Each structure stands twice: as C-alpha cells, then as structure tokens.
Amino acid sequence: MxxxxxxxxxxxxxxxxxxxxxxxxxRIYGIAAIGVALAxxxxxxxxxxxxxxxxxxxxxxxxxxxxxxxVLDPSGTRDPETLSTANYxxxxxxxxGEIFPEAVSKRxxxxxxxxxxxxxxxxxxxxxxxEDPGAIGQTMRVWVPADDEVDMLLKGAIARESGxxxxxxxxxxxxxxxxxxxxxxxxWRFFSSGDSREPELAGILxxxxxxxxxxxxxxxxxxxxxxMTAIYLEEFAPRNRWTDLIEININNLAAVPSIxxxxxxxxxxxxxxGLTRSAPLVGGMVLALMTLPTVIIATxxxxxxxxxxxxEAAIGLGASRMQAMLHHTLPLAMPGIMTGTIIGMxxxxxxxxxxxxxxxxxxxxxxxxGLLDPASALPVQIYIWADSPERAFAEKTAxxxxxxLAFLVVMNLTAVILRRRFERRW
Amino acid sequence: MKKTLIAGLLAGVAVAGAAEARDQIRIxxxxxxxxxxxxxxxxxxxxxxxxxxxxxxxxxxxxxxxxCTGTGEGHPDITNASRRIKAKEVETCAKNGxxxxxxxxxxxxxxxxxxxxxxxxMSLALRDVFLALAHEVxxxxxxxxxxxxxxxxxxxxxxxxxxxxxxxxxxxxGPPATSGTRDAFVELAMEGGCKTFAGIKAMKxxxxxxxxxxxxxxxxxxxxxxAGENDNLIVQKLTTNPRALGIFGFSFxxxxxxxxxxxxxxxxxxxxxxxxxxxxxxxxxxxxxxxKAHIGxxxxxxxxxxxxxxxxxxxPEGYLADKGLIPMxxxxxxxxxxxxxxxxxxxx
Numbered sequence: 001m002x003x004x005x006x007x008x009x010x011x012x013x014x015x016x017x018x019x020x021x022x023x024x025x026x027r028i029y030g031i032a033a034i035g036v037a038l039a040x041x042x043x044x045x046x047x048x049x050x051x052x053x054x055x056x057x058x059x060x061x062x063x064x065x066x067x068x069x070x071v072l073d074p075s076g077t078r079d080p081e082t083l084s085t086a087n088y089x090x091x092x093x094x095x096x097g098e099i100f101p102e103a104v105s106k107r108x109x110x111x112x113x114x115x116x117x118x119x120x121x122x123x124x125x126x127x128x129x130x131e132d133p134g135a136i137g138q139t140m141r142v143w144v145p146a147d148d149e150v151d152m153l154l155k156g157a158i159a160r161e162s163g164x165x166x167x168x169x170x171x172x173x174x175x176x177x178x179x180x181x182x183x184x185x186x187x188w189r190f191f192s193s194g195d196s197r198e199p200e201l202a203g204i205l206x207x208x209x210x211x212x213x214x215x216x217x218x219x220x221x222x223x224x225x226x227x228m229t230a231i232y233l234e235e236f237a238p239r240n241r242w243t244d245l246i247e248i249n250i251n252n253l254a255a256v257p258s259i260x261x262x263x264x265x266x267x268x269x270x271x272x273x274g275l276t277r278s279a280p281l282v283g284g285m286v287l288a289l290m291t292l293p294t295v296i297i298a299t300x301x302x303x304x305x306x307x308x309x310x311x312e313a314a315i316g317l318g319a320s321r322m323q324a325m326l327h328h329t330l331p332l333a334m335p336g337i338m339t340g341t342i343i344g345m346x347x348x349x350x351x352x353x354x355x356x357x358x359x360x361x362x363x364x365x366x367x368x369x370g371l372l373d374p375a376s377a378l379p380v381q382i383y384i385w386a387d388s389p390e391r392a393f394a395e396k397t398a399x400x401x402x403x404x405l406a407f408l409v410v411m412n413l414t415a416v417i418l419r420r421r422f423e424r425r426w
Numbered sequence: 427m428k429k430t431l432i433a434g435l436l437a438g439v440a441v442a443g444a445a446e447a448r449d450q451i452r453i454x455x456x457x458x459x460x461x462x463x464x465x466x467x468x469x470x471x472x473x474x475x476x477x478x479x480x481x482x483x484x485x486x487x488x489x490x491x492x493x494c495t496g497t498g499e500g501h502p503d504i505t506n507a508s509r510r511i512k513a514k515e516v517e518t519c520a521k522n523g524x525x526x527x528x529x530x531x532x533x534x535x536x537x538x539x540x541x542x543x544x545x546x547x548m549s550l551a552l553r554d555v556f557l558a559l560a561h562e563v564x565x566x567x568x569x570x571x572x573x574x575x576x577x578x579x580x581x582x583x584x585x586x587x588x589x590x591x592x593x594x595x596x597x598x599x600g601p602p603a604t605s606g607t608r609d610a611f612v613e614l615a616m617e618g619g620c621k622t623f624a625g626i627k628a629m630k631x632x633x634x635x636x637x638x639x640x641x642x643x644x645x646x647x648x649x650x651x652x653a654g655e656n657d658n659l660i661v662q663k664l665t666t667n668p669r670a671l672g673i674f675g676f677s678f679x680x681x682x683x684x685x686x687x688x689x690x691x692x693x694x695x696x697x698x699x700x701x702x703x704x705x706x707x708x709x710x711x712x713x714x715x716x717x718k719a720h721i722g723x724x725x726x727x728x729x730x731x732x733x734x735x736x737x738x739x740x741x742p743e744g745y746l747a748d749k750g751l752i753p754m755x756x757x758x759x760x761x762x763x764x765x766x767x768x769x770x771x772x773x774x
Binding site: 081084085111119123158159162163164196197198270274277278359361362363364365366374384386387388389390391394 | 465
C-alpha cells in the first residue's frame with residue numbers, strides 16, 4: 001500500500017501468506033481446544049474406571065457351616081420368627097473355629113478371627129435358612145463375603161505391613177488361601193442390595209429404584225404439562241404483554257439453581273400439602289418443576305421448526321386449528337420434543353441438591369417398592385459413600401459413578417438415535 | 427371422564443398425604459454421628475422385627491431445628507448432635523410442644539491434626555496451634571488485659587511459632603466455617619491455646635465478645651485452607667502434600683493409619699485409649715436426643731435406645747468402636763444407659 005507502483009492484485013497476493021497463516025493458526029487453536037477437552041475426558045473416565053472396577057469383584061471365604069439345630073431352633077418348631085432372630089453369628093464362629101482350632105481358646109484371637117469375615121455373613125446364612133428350613137442340621141460349604149479390609153488387602157489397596165492386620169491374621173489368611181478357601185467372585189451384592197454401613201454388603205439397587213420412581217413421577221408430570229404449555233404458547237396464545245411476561249419467566253426458571261426448587265418443594269409439598277419426607281413421589285415432583293422449563297423450551301423450538309406451510313395447507317383443506325395442530329404439526333415435532341425431554345430427564349437424574357431439602361439424602365437400607373417408600377437416589381448415594389471413612393467405599397463411589405454415567409450415556413444415545421431416525425429436515 | 431381422572435389423582439395425593447401412619451423411626455442430625463447412627467440403625471433393622479430406621483445427615487443445628495418444630499408423624503423422632511443441645515434450642519422445642527426430651531450421650535470423637543507418614547510427627551501444644559492459625563496474635567507477652575496489644579498473625583513457618591518446631595511453612599487443611607468439626611476445633615483447640623495467655627484470659631470476664639473474636643477467628647491469608655466438608659478429600663491431599671497438616675475426625679485417621687500420623691497435642695497422641703480416658707485435649711462428646719411423646723406412637727424407639735446403649739454396641743469391644751467411636755468410661759456408660767432406658771428427661 002505504501003508502494004504506489006503495486007497494483008491492488010499484488011497487494012492482495014502479498015497479504016495472502018499472512019492471512020493463510022492466521023487461518024492455519026486458528027485451526028490449530030481449535031483442534032488444541034478439542035484435544036485438551038478430550039484428554040480431560042479420557043483422564044476422568046480412566047481415573048473413575050480404574051478406581052471403580054475393583055468394586056465389581058469381592059473376596060469371599062468358604063466356610064463349612066453346620067446349621068446346628070440346637071443353636072438355631074432349639075424347640076424344633078421351625079417357626080419363622082425364631083429362625084429369623086436365631087444366633088447365626090455363632091454358626092459362623094463355629095465354622096471358623098473348625099478351620100483354626102488354635103484360635104478359639106483366647107477371646108482376643110477369636111475377635112481377630114471373626115474380623116476376617118463380613119458382619120453380614122450371619123445374615124446371609126439367615127436368608128439361606130429362611131428360604132429352605134430343611135437345611136437345618138446339615139453341613140455345607142458356603143461362600144460368605146470377606147470383611148472389607150480383607151478385600152482391600154487382597155486387591156492390594158492396603159499393604160500387608162500397614163499394621164491394619166496382625167501377624168496371626170495374616171497367617172490365617174495365607175492358610176485360607178493355600179486351602180483354596182478364598183476366591184474373588186463377581187460382586188452381585190452390589191447390584192442386588194440397598195445401602196449398608198459395611199462396604200462389602202453395600203449395593204446400589206435401592207438408589208437405582210429410588211431414582212427410577214422419582215424420574216417416573218417427573219416424566220408423568222413434566223411431559224404432558226410442558227408439552228401442553230408449549231403448544232398453547234406457541235400456537236394459540238395471543239401475543240401480548242402477558243404472554244411475553246410468561247415467556248420471560250419460563251426462560252428465567254430454566255436458569256434458577258436447582259437447590260431453590262428443593263426449598264420450594266420443602267415449603268409446598270412437605271409443609272403445605274403434608275406429603276411424606278424422603279418419598280420419591282416428592283422428589284419427582286421437585287425434579288418435574290426443574291425439568292418443566294427445559295421441556296417447554298425444547299417443545300416450542302421444535303414446533304417452530306415445522307414449516308408454516310404444513311399448518312396452512314391443513315387449514316386450507318378445512319382442518320380446524322386444533323386438528324392441524326394435533327394431526328400434522330405435533331407428530332412432526334415429536335422427535336425434537338422427545339429429545340428435549342430425554343435430555344431434561346438426564347439432567348434430573350444427575351441432580352442431588354434439590355433432594356437434600358426433602359429428605360432424600362438419607363441412609364436407607366430397604367429397597368423402595370413404591371412411590372411413597374423412603375428412598376435415596378443415585379447421585380445421593382455417591383455423595384454419601386464419598387463421605388464415609390471406610391477405605392473400601394472409595395471404590396464403591398467410583399463404581400456408582402460408572403453406573404450413573406452408563407445410565408446418562410444410554411439416555412443421551414436414545415435422544416441422538418431418536419433425532420437421527422425420525423427428524424425431518426425441511 | 428377426564429374430570430373424574432383428575433379428581434381421582436387429587437384424592438390419591440390427599441390420601442397419600444393423610445395416610446402416613448409411620449412404622450419406621452426417623453433420625454436426623456449431625457454428620458459426625460451419622461456413621462455411628464447408621465451402623466446401629468442397620469443392625470437394629472436386621473436383628474429385630476422392626477423396620478430399619480431412616481437416618482438423614484442434616485448437621486447438628488439443622489437436625490435440632492427439624493426436631494424442635496413439633497410432635498407428630500411428620501416430625502423426626504430422634505436427632506443426633508456432635509455438641510450438647512443449647513438452652514435456646516430447648517426453649518424453641520418447648521414452645522413447639524416438644525417438652526419432654528431424652529438426652530443420650532454416646533461417646534467421644536477426637537479431632538486430630540495429622541500429616542503424612544513421609545515426614546516427621548509433629549508435636550504441638552495448644553498454644554502453638556493458636557499462634558499458627560489465629561487471625562491476630564498478642565504482640566508481646568500479654569500478661570494482663572490492659573497490656574495486651576494484638577497484631578496480625580506474622581508467623582509463616584512452624585519455627586516462627588515455636589523454635590522447637592520444624593522450619594516448614596504453615597499449611598493446614600481444615601473444614602469450612604459451616605462444619606461442626608470446625609466449631610469444635612475452634613472451641614477446643616484454638617480457645618484452649620488462646621487461654622494460655624493471661625491477658626486474653628482476663629479479657630473473658632471483662633469483654634466476652636472481644637475475647638471470642640480474638641480466640642475464635644481463624645486467619646484468612648492462605649495458611650489455613652478450607653478444604654470442604656469431605657474428610658476423605660483432606661486425607662487424599664495430605665498424602666500428596668507431606669508438608670501440610672490436616673484437621674478431621676478420629677475415625678478417618680483410624681482408617682488411614684498406614685498413610686497418616688496424628689500430631690501429639692500437649693504431649694498426648696490422638697490414640698483410642700488416650701481419647702477415651704480424656705487425656706487428649708481436642709475431643710468432644712456426641713449425643714442423640716429422643717422425643718418422648720413419640721415413644722409408643724412410633725414402634726421401636728425404646729428398643730432402638732436399648733440397642734444403642736447395649737455393651738455390644740457402644741462398649742470398648744462393641745461394633746461402634748470398630749467404626750471409630752471412642753467409648754465412655756465404664757461408670758459413665760452405666761450411668762447414661764440407666765438414664766436413657768429409664769426414659770429420664772433432659773435436665774440442663
């Protein structure tokens with residue numbers, strides 16, 4: 001430009017390399033940003049995966065238990081009440097004593113020996129007897145869960161010389177291993193039981209079914225309400241100051257922190273309506289409040305994406321506005337609505353803050369069977385385990401995160417597939 | 427058709443609200459007592475014919491607030507607390523019809539100052555803790571209330587605090603101000619060290635507010651790092667940063683004793699026996715409170731108290747000791763067991 005002899009074409013040509021370099025740099029920045037994000041994702045999933053994978057197996061110890069009638073059912077009536085309150089721990093102790101006769105004489109040794117098997121071993125024997133009272137009097141080999149610290153030791157998370165086991169205990173464990181009485185089995189308890197204070201017995205079934213009931217309530221409430229609101233606002237409502245106000249408020253609600261909805265739930269559902277605390281019904285109602293704006297906004301967007309020509313053609317052929325809506329616009333908008341709803345549900349599944357207020361952040365052992373049974377939820381279970389002192393809960397926490405992530409991925413994949421299969425581009 | 431459906435739904439909700447004849451004990455309260463309370467609840471549910479109680483972790487203050495809002499199905503039966511109930515809370519309770527409350531002391535919890543086993547064990551006096559962590563420290567010997575000017579905490583290393591301590595930067599990971607552990611730490615450790623200055627001690631009588639401000643304010647210049655409510659997080663950070671010291675409950679030290687060591691305080695190590703005998707200075711009592719009006723209404727409350735106060739539960743050989751609870755002395759346990767099972771009212 002400073003050179004008057006240069007023609008405009010030459011000026012452009014001269015600046016070309018510089019501009020190409022700028023473009024190349026820009027691309028590199030973009031790729032680098034994606035690379036960093038991906039690296040973090042891999043790191044995160046890798047860290048959780050490597051920590052959590054251990055929770056899917058559990059050390060078990062084989063005991064030759066004698067279900068002694070004189071201990072379990074002295075009267076011989078086979079009364080379920082007697083059978084369920086009998087002293088199964090004594091049976092476990094006797095079975096251990098048979099393997100290590102030298103350890104039964106001293107009280108201290110007996111305690112140390114009992115510490116190797118889970119406190120839940122007795123309860124599992126009880127289940128076995130209650131299911132089949134005919135087993136009383138027999139001797140059989142039963143695999144019972146090992147104590148969580150033994151499990152950690154065998155998985156290498158606690159070192160042998162950590163001081164958490166004394167020499168006698170280590171020798172006993174070695175002998176059990178030599179005799180083939182220790183195995184690492186798939187941890188089915190993790191998927192079939194509720195919460196427990198013993199890491200080796202704790203499971204996520206309670207949390208999963210709590211989350212299921214809450215999401216069911218959330219879906220049943222938020223989907224019809226949200227879709228109807230959106231249809232009215234988009235297709236039928238007059239444009240005036242009131243509808244503008246409503247629209248602004250819906251958009252604002254989508255940005256409200258979720259704990260606020262929890263407070264609202266506490267005041268209205270628990271305080272005013274007097275519903276039960278910790279019930280997934282109430283949890284679902286609170287989550288529905290949170291999901292409504294997402295559903296409404298997604299529905300309105302997909303209704304708007306249907307070309308007006310379709311509506312006009314239907315009305316032109318004599319359909320009423322409602323018929324045009326229900327027969328033509330809504331079916332075409334459905335894939336978008338479903339996608340929005342599923343994403344809203346996935347958000348609700350990962351939410352724990354609003355549940356604190358309505359009492360779902362709680363220790364609940366029994367697996368909920370219905371909408372009014374006390375329940376926790378998956379993210380809440382993760383939070384409770386992450387806060388527990390026992391070392392073995394660290395891997396349970398990671399495993400629960402894996403399960404939660406798996407559900408989220410499945411839900412999001414469903415949304416993507418729905419969109420791919422049914423969405424029409426105009 | 428649609429109308430009947432809606433009416434039916436509403437009726438369903440109303441019935442659900444009204445028909446809550448509760449057959450399950452509900453417990454709220456302290457997150458410190460939570461691990462113990464849940465362990466008893468689980469055992470209680472498995473060994474008796476009663477349903478497993480539901481235990482919520484709401485914090486001591488939040489629990490007492492819920493507990494004191496009234497009697498009836500919708501209110502909790504028991505609340506856990508990592509401190510004693512306050513006179514004000516007893517008043518609120520009484521005002522809302524919760525007049526008769528049973529107090530049960532369950533044992534002790536030690537608050538430890540621990541660091542990684544990769545470095546040496548620290549040996550602290552309460553005065554060192556105060557001088558290291560207070561917002562303001564006395565400028566000079568501070569022998570009387572009149573001659574005790576204060577200055578902003580100038581100490582950067584432990585050696586600045588006490589020449590016998592190592593020359594390491596002060597870096598303490600502890601709970602945030604909302605935590606009950608923090609309250610107890612401030613009251614027991616900070617105030618304990620603070621009181622060793624005659625001038626500040628004299629201030630307590632003259633100007634209680636100023637005394638509290640001096641003793642209870644923790645420095646905010648980065649030496650004390652608020653590490654969140656999760657004690658496991660502090661444990662993890664200590665293993666990666668051997669120079670740092672962490673503040674948390676004894677059960678977390680107990681579970682991680684292969685990685686961490688507790689500093690001695692006033693010459694006493696944070697060990698099970700020392701805390702149980704009351705020698706370790708930074709320990710607090712744990713309680714739970716029972717609503718007397720609910721006994722008989724909600725099944726199992728009296729039996730739950732009996733289970734909790736059983737020797738096999740809270741004794742030195744009991745399963746709560748395995749979870750990290752420090753039991754009371756034999757005489758104390760005897761006394762509290764008698765009072766609790768006799769359903770004796772709380773007396774302040």
